[in-house]
Amino acid sequence: MKKPQKKTLHTHKTALSLLLIPAFTPGFTQAADTQPKDESTLLVTAKPTTVSELDTPAAVSVVYGYDLRQAAPRINLSENLGSVPGLQIQNRQNYAQDLQLSVRGFGSRSTYGVRGVRMYVDGIPATMPDGQGQTSNIDLNSVDSVEVLRGPFSALYGNSSGGVVNVKTETGRQPPTVEASSYYGSFGSWRNSVKATGSTGDGTQAGDVDYAISASRFTTHGYRDHSSAQKNLGNAKLGVRLNDVSKLTLLFNSVDIDANDPGGLTEQEWRDNPTQAPRADQYNTRKTTKQTQGGLRYDRQLSEHDDLSVMMYAGVRETTQFQSIPESAQKNPTHPGGVIQLARHYQGIDTRWTHNGELG
Structure with missing residues (x-):
């Protein structure tokens, strides 16, 4: 890819x-052959x-960050990614639940989160070992490109991956830039963000440093009762050129979500008042999610056709959710209860050797 x-x-x-x-x-080739060759001759190829x-045998689509951010609120990945063939991504309009994402049918039966599709952000897996992934930590303000891999080639990323979504964030370049943006929508929806990018050199000399830092805050009252939410998101990428053939990159990402869950409605309740949330008000259903992760990647060019990449990453994801489960059902000794509280620590090492060549 x-x-x-x-x-x-x-x-x-x-x-x-x-x-x-x-x-x-016409005289270019003949004149070039008759001229004497010396050390000042410059050959350009x-x-x-x-x-x-378009040339790869795999079903791959690439959507660049500029297209994702164009005329969009820059809040959810579903805003401008639905044009990818075979990819269906839906916004549940409920920030207590993640986006529903499926690739050629894989992941369409997931009740929450993303299942059946593997997700990566700057090489760090956004899919947990249990197969559940999330899009909440993707910062659209700093996305450089989103690659979507469909079909049997997805098995290269795991035996249970029906598709792959690979997100890459921007790398700082000259000249230094500072960008601030705001979005305002109905039902008290606000999104404020700031981004700074730049570098101290062209990125090819030893000691060159590049950086890309982005932060945003989103708040909304929601269309329905008990559907307010707020989301704080930060993303940072710092690169240092060690020498002509190697580079060290530091990655950091943090997201904090506090969202109320309005729950579902029966058909009659929806016809009476689609904005009501009777069970949400009764049980005060809500969900908080906090995730912080960091990574360190070392890239080295071994030869003209071979590259080596080594990454180490670690993070923690904490989730607390209050559900609208009746008290009578919770009295059953085998019932898990109406509150979910998880704290997952994850870490890993990823090593890749890439060879570019031709066959035949």
């Missing part, structure tokens, strides 16, 4: 331009170094 489609097209255009030079200048999603 290769992201920079635009670079690929640009490289092809460069190669095509160089090939057309002798055609439009260009060839494609990446493969676009």
